[in-house]
Amino acid sequence: MTNDRFNPHVADARWQNAWDAAQTFATPTETSKPKAYILEMFPYPSGRIHIGHVRNYTMGDVLARYKRMTGHAVLHPMGWDAFGMPAENAAMEKGVHPGGWTRDNIANMKAQLKRIGFALDWGRELATCEPNYYGHEQALFLKLLEAGLVYRKESTVNWDPVDNTVLANEQVIDGRGWRSGALVEKRKLNQWFLRITDFAEDLLAGVQSLDQWPDKVRLMQENWIGKSQGLQLTFNLAGTTEGIDVFTTRPDTLYGASFVAVAADHPLAQRMAENAPELQEFIALCKKGGTTAAELETAEKLGFNTGLSVEHPLDKDWHLPVYVANFVLMDYGTGAVFGCPAHDQRDLDFARKYDLPVRRVVAEVEDDSLTYRGDEAYTGPGRIVNSHFLNGMTIDEAKSAVITRAEQEGWGKGTTVWRLRDWGVSRQRYWGTPIPIIHCDTCGAVPVPDDQLPVTLPEDVTFDTPGNPLDRHPTWKHTPCPSCGKAARRETDTLDTFVDSSWYFLRFASQPDGAPFDREEIARWLPVDQYIGGIEHAILHLLYARFWTRALAHIGLIDVVEPFASLFTQGMVTHQSYSKVSERIEVDGEVTRHQVFTEYLYPSDVDLQTRWREGEAIPQANTAGVSISASFDPVKVIRSGEYLIFPNLLDTGEGVAAGRVEKMSKSKKNVVDPDDIIDQYGADAVRWFMLSDSPPERDLPWSEAGIEGCWRFVQRAWRLVGQVSGAESDDKALTRKMHQTIAAVASDIEALSFNKAVARLYELTGAIEKAAPSAARDEAIRTLILLAAPMIPHLAEEAWAAWGNATLIADAPWPMVDESLLVEDEITIAVQVKGKLRDTITLPADADNAALEAAAIASEKVQAAIAGADIRKVIVVPGRLVNIVI
RNA sequence: GCGGACGUGGCGGAAUGGUAGACGCUACAGACUUAAAAUCUGUUAUCAGAAAUGGUGUGCGGGUUCGAGUCCCGCCGUCCGCACCA
Secondary structure, eight states: OOOSOOOHHHHHHHHHHHHHHHTTTSOOSSOOSOEEEEEEOOOOOOSSOOHHHHHHHHHHHHHHHHHHHTTOEEEOOOEEOOOSHHHHHHHHHHOOOHHHHHHHHHHHHHHHHHHHTOOOOGGGOEETTSHHHHHHHHHHHHHHHHTTOEEEEEEEEEEETTTTEEEOGGGEETTEETTTOOBOEEEEEEEEEEOGGGGHHHHHHHHHHOTBSOHHHHHHHHHHHOEEEEEEEEEEBTTSSOEEEEEESOGGGGGGOOEEEEOTTSHHHHHHHTTOHHHHHHHHHHHHSOOSHHHHHHOOOOEEEEEEEEEETTEEEEEEEEEEETTOOTTSTTSEEEEOGGGOHHHHHHHHHHTOOOBOOEESSSOOOSBOOSSSOOOSOOEEOSOGGGTTOBHHHHHHHHHHHHHHHTSEEEEEEESOOOEEOEEOOSSSOBOOEEEETTTEEEEOOGGGOOOOOOSOOOOSSSSOHHHHOSSTTEEEOTTTOSEEEEOOOEEOHHHHTTSHHHHHHOOOSSSSOOHHHHHHHOSBSEEEEEGGGTTHHHHHHHHHHHHHHHTTSOSOSOSBSBEEEEOOEEEEEEEEEEEEEEEETTEEEEEEEEEEEOGGGSOTTSEEETTSOOOSBOTTOOBOOTTOOHHHHOSSOSEEEOOTTOOTTEEEEEEEEEEOOGGGTOOOOHHHHHHHHHHHHHHHHHHSSSOTTSOEEEOHHHHHHHHHHHHHHHHHHTTOOOOOOOOHHHHHHHHHHHHHHHHHHHTTOHHHHHHHHHHHHHHHHHSOSOHHHHHHHHHHHHHHTTTSHHHHHHHHHHTTOSSOGGGSOOOOOOGGGSSOSEEEEEEEETTEEEEEEEEETTOOHHHHHHHHHHOHHHHHHHTTOOOOEEEEETTTEEEEEO
């Protein structure tokens, strides 16, 4: 009945419209079904969906559709992380309004997503740039302020003096603004902060409970939070009442101290520098050093002896010199350290350079002599030596002994130091959530009253001059103080866009008009059952979202503390890149320069027909008759890839190298546009490709051959749809295979092992193709389409309708498994002799061990391998193998 | 430097300690066709052999085990994250 080819250009739109019309994927409101909240990280509306989005959302979509078929109430929403700098950059470059640009992009990208046929509840679509989203965010911000979780303080920012704007750390490249190229200045500004550090302990402890998160991400979160326990102590400056506060995680090594060092921007160093030009120079030198990993690795430990000395807290007569040192950081701990060279590598490097004592206080073996030799610090376990009252203790015992004594004598106390800082959320930008505060000369910073929310962004802004458009808007910021009524000014900073993405998953679950969310609905839907996104959000977004959720729970607005029960981080889609390589020799006076130039090419411009295997002689001319220069050396240009490729565009002295299979990027010219491939192959083939071959957490190499194969599969499946025969005979083997496939595909999808599910479906397809017509075969074809429906939903609907169903396959239940058919009734057993495979034998599945053993020994091949030797032992693994040991 | 992951055919990759290479791609051969495309069939780790079959084989070297791609120890390599974190 349907022997023609499957035509996605007609079918895709037909079923997308049908799902829309039937509201198939609208979230059920009242239901007794178990809930499944499937969420993919929402995109920034840059203008185009890229192929990474397609992979991400296809995975979530398969899971969401599968959950629907298995009887779940599914929430699978989509929205837009719509505030951010690219919109302002577009405004500056193209003279468009950020809002218009963003909303146009959203419209385009939504149309793109619709073409792929995702099972999304578009009724819950949200964009963070709309007042009905960010207004609620402002209300939540004020609730947190009220609860004491928001504060304002002066802090240092990166200031671009040309663009008159604050730069994020990532926008400072080699000390210069990424856009203007101007040297970045440090400026002090009043900024709003969220007290994420109040939750440091909770956030760290919570990581332990996230057993469905990748270990890698949990570890990254733990490291980022960075808990260190130790002693904070004061070294008194000899002859004064002043002291230097120092933090250490190794109070046990206090008797091994030989110096104290402070950071270049430590107040003490700054104060001393006022009258010491040499120190000023040294401080400048410290600040000049680069901050890249390589530079830090090789940077020499440098110090400046201040001439000051401090008293050792355990022996007032023991004085230690005070240095300013380049390796001490002001923004960690107290900005000062004591150096114990024997048991810390940095301190040892420093001590060797400045010829300071190196005292052993932890003995690894029997050597407990005071003088420590060598250039490698000992940081392992051992017993304490040369340390008076600590001698003989373990490191842990000594740590607590020192802390106890410090607390008794009042010169120090046990402390925990965190790497995590409070979250600075002020941005001097237009395109973000306005911070709902009014500054009054009399009343200070006053929250905007509830009934004046949302504070909306003015539309009439200009980007022709640098700086924050909100700040220079003629009227926007002028408003009366809500408290005293006098003239006052609005806060013109906006919130970090990470705030927007820290609670969107709550708004998806519940969208009342007058409140950010409804508590009961949050309780019903949260936590997200499966969150899927890129590894690049492993730290900041996930940490902020966890914090925000905890903070809202803390102030009693919701009852969930961990927003994402299960997290999956998917790999990138990569693509082979090609580059034209030319070799030139430039003679400049005495100097001969040999240079290789690389220019990337579009894969479509490379003629793949003309190839030579690497290692073969390089032909002197390619098919177009263009000669290769004698100096062209392919070894220099081929870094990976097996072939040398000489396209027709070849010029003398040039070759084309197959480059790495790498992340798609415009500069590498290896980008594949989802719209183009959907035009060509339809949504289902593209979806199938996204799920095939590579495990989802790994990178997926895009290839023409691969998508062609997927297209072939779609047509293969479609041919089977037309082969339902109405025959009545059965086919035990095929039925068994079918049930095994149902079970396997279900468990593979639940484990997000889509590549394995796809392989199973290929196997079933092959088995059906080989089988003769029968009722079992008809059923297997119907089952195949049901199992593949979450992955290739358009074809599945088309098949479902072709078979005369008036319903949607999207509403069909997942096929039932007959457990009794999962086991074979005949099994093939491996027979080994001393662990080496010698034969396989086929027996009834219920054969007992004795029968297996007898059959194995009876095998001719086994007898040949034994060659008359005595059998010492026989190991029988039921259903698997027999191993005969001689 | 610290931490983590990974290493299997020409490629992407399968494999609860139990028959390594499922499935896909590529390539080759054949069928159909005037021809091509599409489709179908077969082969495709490697060495020896006409074949049956046998040997070797999961980065390298050891170990545990009746049996190791899988577990343990030590190397080598690739990728990722963090970092003068006191």
